[in-house]
Amino acid sequence: MTESESTLIDQIRALTRRIGRRVQYMEVCGTHTVCLFRSGVRSLLPPELRMISGPGCPVCVTAQRHIDAALELATDRRVIIATYGDMLRVPGRRGSLESMRAAGARVEVVMSARDALALARSHPAEEVVFLAVGFETTAPATAAVVAEADRDAVGNFSVLMCHKRIVPAMLALLGDGRSALDGFLCPGHVSVIIGSSAYRPVVARHRVPCVVAGFEPRQLLLGIRRLLQQTASGLARLDNVYPVCVSPAGNGAALKLMREVFRHEDAAWRALGVIGASGFALSERYASFDAVRRFGIVLGCDEDHPGCLCGEVIQGLAEPGDCPLFDRACTPMRPVGPCMVSSEGTCAAWHRYRRTPPRPGRGGRRRKEPSCPW
Amino acid sequence: MMCLAVPGKLIECHEDLATVDLQGNRLRISRVLVPDARPGDWVLVHAGFGIARIEEQDALETWSYLQSAGEAPIFEDGAMNGEPAGPREHSP
Numbered sequence: 001m002t003e004s005e006s007t008l009i010d011q012i013r014a015l016t017r018r019i020g021r022r023v024q025y026m027e028v029c030g031t032h033t034v035c036l037f038r039s040g041v042r043s044l045l046p047p048e049l050r051m052i053s054g055p056g057c058p059v060c061v062t063a064q065r066h067i068d069a070a071l072e073l074a075t076d077r078r079v080i081i082a083t084y085g086d087m088l089r090v091p092g093r094r095g096s097l098e099s100m101r102a103a104g105a106r107v108e109v110v111m112s113a114r115d116a117l118a119l120a121r122s123h124p125a126e127e128v129v130f131l132a133v134g135f136e137t138t139a140p141a142t143a144a145v146v147a148e149a150d151r152d153a154v155g156n157f158s159v160l161m162c163h164k165r166i167v168p169a170m171l172a173l174l175g176d177g178r179s180a181l182d183g184f185l186c187p188g189h190v191s192v193i194i195g196s197s198a199y200r201p202v203v204a205r206h207r208v209p210c211v212v213a214g215f216e217p218r219q220l221l222l223g224i225r226r227l228l229q230q231t232a233s234g235l236a237r238l239d240n241v242y243p244v245c246v247s248p249a250g251n252g253a254a255l256k257l258m259r260e261v262f263r264h265e266d267a268a269w270r271a272l273g274v275i276g277a278s279g280f281a282l283s284e285r286y287a288s289f290d291a292v293r294r295f296g297i298v299l300g301c302d303e304d305h306p307g308c309l310c311g312e313v314i315q316g317l318a319e320p321g322d323c324p325l326f327d328r329a330c331t332p333m334r335p336v337g338p339c340m341v342s343s344e345g346t347c348a349a350w351h352r353y354r355r356t357p358p359r360p361g362r363g364g365r366r367r368k369e370p371s372c373p374w
Numbered sequence: 375m376m377c378l379a380v381p382g383k384l385i386e387c388h389e390d391l392a393t394v395d396l397q398g399n400r401l402r403i404s405r406v407l408v409p410d411a412r413p414g415d416w417v418l419v420h421a422g423f424g425i426a427r428i429e430e431q432d433a434l435e436t437w438s439y440l441q442s443a444g445e446a447p448i449f450e451d452g453a454m455n456g457e458p459a460g461p462r463e464h465s466p
Contacts, residue, residue, distance in 0.1 A: 113422070137379065141420075189418070189425070
């Protein structure tokens with residue numbers, strides 16, 4: 001912690017005292033959640049200042065119907081599933097991609113959408129399906145490879161579209177009215193793509209402060225201080241403390257590509273339900289690359305595990321420690337809910353960085369878990 | 375991490391592809407999202423794609439933090455890597 005960071009912490013404490021009530025801000029990015037823990041910033045915040053982890057982990061918000069669709073595709077012997085590693089262990093109705101791979105399904109972990117397309121090029125006799133998961137940071141990569149596959153007529157490549165848009169989810173959370181929020185800490189690298197001005201509807205419609213911040217401790221502290229300054233002054237503005245990377249208009253090339261390859265559609269979010277225009281689907285011109293259409297997949301319904309509070313956790317209505325499964329039936333080694341599966345899930349972050357005392361009546365010593373695989 | 379991008383220095387470009395140096399590791403990435411980036415520029419790299427040009431000073435500050443934190447997250451779970459571009463032969 002540098003001197004300037006110490007000064008920022010002092011200012012944050014002073015502003016919180018000045019506000020004189022409990023203040024709740026939501027970080028809507030799983031990477032922010034992890035960085036707040038890992039940097040130690042979270043532990044230095046005053047108790048009256050609560051940072052809530054919102055629906056910003058793409059694995060956590062992927063609806064059950066899409067997980068099950070991926071598992072169904074994995075049973076097709078013609079298909080190779082290409083996925084980011086985070087999706088491997090998400091449980092669905094018939095297991096997980098990891099368990100299906102152990103049983104013989106062909107599931108390849110890729111580090112880039114480009115790797116998935118390369119896999120299709122090198123396996124022309126087979127079908128490669130890329131699980132397209134993530135917010136706007138990751139979505140342009142999918143748009144780029146779909147456009148490339150179209151240009152080069154790569155006929156054995158398709159995508160299972162699960163990409164989400166962050167701003168409609170923020171608006172839905174505020175519209176729902178159940179999450180009492182004083183402001184949003186907006187994700188730096190999503191904002192590199194969509195631009196800081198994308199949050200204007202949140203500020204304009206709901207009079208809630210939005211501050212775009214990066215991921216280093218100083219950025220986190222600057223962002224939180226700016227939110228507190230607004231709350232203390234009764235303001236609701238859009239601010240950007242990460243202008244070195246984030247412009248008001250975002251990445252024009254990425255936005256243009258997404259406009260060409262994608263269209264907005266209503267999308268199902270785990271626990272939040274269907275949110276209007278909150279997802280990306282392939283535009284009609286590229287619809288032949290849609291795995292759901294190509295393989296005739298019927299998307300099922302969404303059912304969460306009984307007792308699992310992941311839905312409440314990603315809305316900021318509960319903390320992981322409130323869940324009866326947390327750190328008992330649900331651990332990173334044996335995850336029940338998606339917030340424990342993903343390294344950026346709130347439950348996984350709590351498991352890794354924060355210890356909660358056992359709940360009354362359940363007592364006993366905490367069972368020692370093997371170290372987190374991530 | 376899913377939404378984290380890290381700075382890399384562009385070493386060479388060939389059409390839509392580029393080789394970047396990430397603190398000694400060379401990766402091949404796409405520059406289709408940063409078409410104006412040229413060798414010598416710094417870009418944020420996410421999932422095998424350059425997503426923004428940034429100033430060198432800001433890039434170095436980010437790397438300084440990543441190294442002081444004891445973990446350069448680019449290799450943590452592979453979620454934002456590009457493909458290796460062969461061994462490093464000389465300093466950028």
